[in-house]
Amino acid sequence: MHPLLSLSVFWLLPLALTLEEDSPLDCIPRRSVPYHRDNAHLFHEEGVSNYSTMLLREDLDLLVLGAREAVYALDLNDISKKLASVKWEVTQKQEDECKNKGKDPETDCKNYIRILHKTEDNKMYVCGTNAFDPECDYMSYVDGKLTLEKKGEDGKGKCPFDPFQRYASIMFENNLYSATSMNFLGSEPVLMRSNPVSIRTEFKSSWLNEPNFVSMAQMPEGELSEDGDDDKVYLFFSETAVECDCYNKLVVSRVARVCKGDLGGQRTLQKKWTSFLKARMDCPVLESQLPYIIQDTYRWCDPQQRWKDCLFYAIFTPQSDTSDLSAVCVYRVSDISRVFAEGKYKTPVPVETSFVKWVMYSGDVPVPRPGACIDNEARKAGITQTLDLPDRTLQFIKDRPLMDQAIQPIGEKPLLVRRGATFTRIIVNQVQAADGEKYHVMFIGTEQGTVLKAVNYDGEMFIIEEIQLFPHPEPIKIMAFSNVTGQIYAGSDAGAAQIPLATCGRSSSCMDCVLTRDPYCGWDKVVGKCILLSSSQSELIQSVKKGDASLCPDADPVKPLNRSFWPGGNLKLNCPSPSNLAKTSWERDGSPLITEPRIQHIGDTLLILNASNSDIGRYRCLSVESSKAAEYKTTVAIYQVSVGPAGPGNKNLLFPQAQRDGPSVTGLQAVLGLFVVGFLVLLAWNFYKGHIPLPWNCRKNQEQPQDQEGLNSSVTYQEALRPALAEDKPLVSGTDNGTSNNNHTGGEAAFSAAEENDAPKVNLPSLQFIDDESEI
Known part of the structure; x- marks a missing residue:
């Protein structure tokens, strides 16, 4: 074999395997559901945009929706019903100050609601960008009214300045954890806890380097812990990699975590996290040379299992424009926790080329372990809080917050890779099918305003349907799920939408119902409908793994x-x-x-x-x-x-036919009638004024000499008619309002009709001296 040929085969083999293994890249939804007002409950307020912050108040049956300069309380069962609202607008002074700083007064210098969290006293904590001057407040819902307390807390470090900058926040035990920027320019990124003691990250590129924050989640790792461990807060984000030996900036995905009980250090890392550690997250999409970037996560936990069995579903998109793939990777919380608890660290090493190279740290690790929470072992050594940690441990974590090992997804490959509309948001729900097994159903929002409903059946990714939520394609910016209503809520710039987990009624036959392979739906032979499993007491026909429709009864015959x-x-x-x-x-x-x-x-x-x-x-x-x-x-x-002849049942015949009735023909008849009436009125008026001689006076008028200068004595009837019509047009059309080029009256129509005649034309220069009716 020729060497080049063998080399090409060697390079093409992985590509062939990729195409064979990842043929679902082009997988399409079994059903595409176009937008229809019956598909979802929609909410939109005229003049308001950016519905991208949600808080489910299931205790109040409310969906609290944050938008631009407004907060809404909507009926959780039907969000098209607005129960209350409150405006939070910027003042003219705030808008002017924002404008003077170079921001757009129509977009940037408004108050975008960015944070909505429930507090332990059943109130709500709300923050807005406030014309690039973030502010927070408390809000209550009492007697059907939303009320802002107008306490005006400083929102710096809690809420972003820029309304279009990514951020993340959670409220945990009345403590707000937030990841955003501390300054107007967005150049000081921070992960911060506001209460009870303000703790934040260091302003060092080794901690956060041009990050793009995605989401946060809390894990109760201290619950029933044998080691006396502490609860954790996880932060997902992407940033420019400091450890990359490359000329161009390389963006990587990260997960960081801090301990709930962190109070900072005594001398080193004062009021700074002593437990901040971060690690790279991989989602290996086969055809990509550059790492994919994390865009959203969803924490799923089985309430009957411990925290170690929780999963993080994450969406990834390419960082280059050469690919149109999006991916979903799934990570075990236990795998992430193990990397932080047992993994190696990376350390910066200066090299001769005057830049810093990051390599795996192979030296001695201080005790207590840098970045670890206070546990039973530390307490035995007399360290009961982070303020007691030795400076050696604190200095180590200050210089080396990055872990060497990357966190891999389950199976070391994506759960779903799809070409097409870019993924933006994800939520996951578990459902028990008719076979007794439990399945995780993913609902994935896209940039086109659609929601994909997908399930992985023993390694086979199956997309049940794709639903268009909004009349026009709008990126979905937030999604939430309510266990109480069993409904999904999505927000975009244009509005908010609410859809059920399943609409089984879209399947009209048993075979269609079974082949849909929707774990929520099954065919009821008694009622002859595709219905929800949860709403039926009888055994339904369903086959989610194989799509076996052999048990279906014969379908009703199709009527010809x-x-x-x-x-x-x-x-x-x-x-x-x-x-x-x-x-x-x-x-x-x-x-x-x-x-x-x-x-x-x-x-x-x-x-x-x-x-x-x-x-x-x-x-x-x-x-x-x-x-x-x-x-x-x-x-x-x-x-x-x-x-046969064309009839009512022959609407599929395709040839042109003359239109005999309809609005357009009726309108044409009306215009023609007005034209005739106008022409007769104009003609009668000209006879009355003597501009046109009566037929029996034609001979008499022809014998009289013409007094008007410039008119030829041999002017014919049509020649006399033309200037009269042109001159008298304003008398017919009424007052000229400057729109005569667009609004034609009957007189103008008559004039236009007269111009189409083939009669000799009047010499226009000879009429220039005629100024008014008296001269005619």
Whole structure:
């Protein structure tokens, strides 16, 4: 074999494996649900935008929604019902100050609500950007009213200055943990706890280097801990990698964590985190050379299991424009915790080329372990709080907060990789199917304003459906799920939407219901409908892993539809497929229909051009869909095609026809009538004024000499009519308001009609001296 050929085979082999293994890259949803007002409950207030902050108050049956300069209390069961609202607008002085700092007064210099958290006294803590001067306040909902207490707390370090900058925050035991920027320029990123003692990160690139914050989560790791460990707060973000030996900036995904009981150091790291550690997160998408960037996370925990079994679902997108893939990776909390508790550290080492190289630290690690929470072992050594930690431990963590080991997802590969609309947000819900197993259903928001509903069945990623939430494509910026209502809530710049976990009624047949493989839905043979498992007491037909529809009863026969055509005309037969995964085929009189230039199968339509008697027959459209169990054929439509006159049932005939009625014809008739009436009125007025001689006076008028200068004595009737109509146009059309170019009255129409005649034209220069009616 030629060396170059063998080398090309060597390089192409991984690509071939990639294409074979990741064929689901182009996987499409089984069902695409376009926008319809019945799909979701929508909320939008005129003049208000950016509905990107949500707080579920299930204790009050409320969805508290933060937007630009407003907070809304919506009915949790139907968010289209607004129960209360409160405005929080910036003052003119604040807007002017923001404008003077170079910000856009129409976008930047407003108050974008960015933080909404419930406090332990059942109030709400709310913060807004406040024209690039963040401010926080307390809010209550009493007697159906939202009320701001107007305490005006400083929001620096809690809420972002920039309304379009990513941030993260949680409220844990009435303590606010926030990740944002401390200054107006956004150049001082910080992870901060506001109460009871303010603790934050160091302003060092080794701690946070141009970060883009994503989300935060709390883990009760101290609960029933044998080691006396502390609860943790995890922060997910991306940043420019300090450890990369490269000329260009490389962005990587990170997870950091701090301990709840951290009070800072006594001398070193005063009022700074002593437990801040961070590690790289990998989501290895096969075709990418650059690491994918984290965009959102969702913490899922089984209430019957311990915290170590919790999972983090994370969305990743490429950092280059050469790829249009998005991925979902899943991480165990126990794997993340192990890296921080037992992993090696990275350390900076200066090299001759005057830059710092980060390598694995191989020296002695101080005791207590740098970055560790206070546990039983530390307490035995007399260290009961972080203020007691020795300077050697604190200095170590100050210089080396980065772990050497990267955190890998479960299976060391993504759970889902898909080409198309970029993923933006994710939530996960667990449901028990009819087979008794529990499945994690992912609801993924996209930049196109759609929500993907996907499940992984034993390694097979299956996208059940894709739902368009908003009338126009809008990136989904926030998603939330309520266990009380079983509803999903999503927010975008344009508004907020609410959808159920499943809409089983979209499947009209048993086969369609089973092949949808939705763990929420099953076919009830008694009522003959696809319904929710949770709402049925009887055994339903469902097969989520294989899509086995063999247990389905025979479907009701499809009623044939009559279609007729004119010889030489065109005929269109529709066959809407119930599934994007199905292929449609046509039969005529029981035999497969062979396509030819005259007979085209285009999408869901069969188009017959120049139809003739040979096209008469019975046409049947079949939907063919394969699952792991078998291949299933369904009759979608049957047409009995014959030759005959066009009638009400022949709306699929495709040839031009004259329109005999309708609004456009009626309007034309009305305009024509006005034209005739206007012309007659104008003609009568000219007879009355003597501008046009009566027929019986024609001879007498012709004998009289013409007094007007410049008019030829041999002017004909049509020549006399033309200037009269032109001159008298204002008298017919009324007062001229400067819009005569667009608004034509009956007189102007008559003038235009007169211009179309073939009569000799008046010499216009000879009429320039005529100024008013008296001169005529």
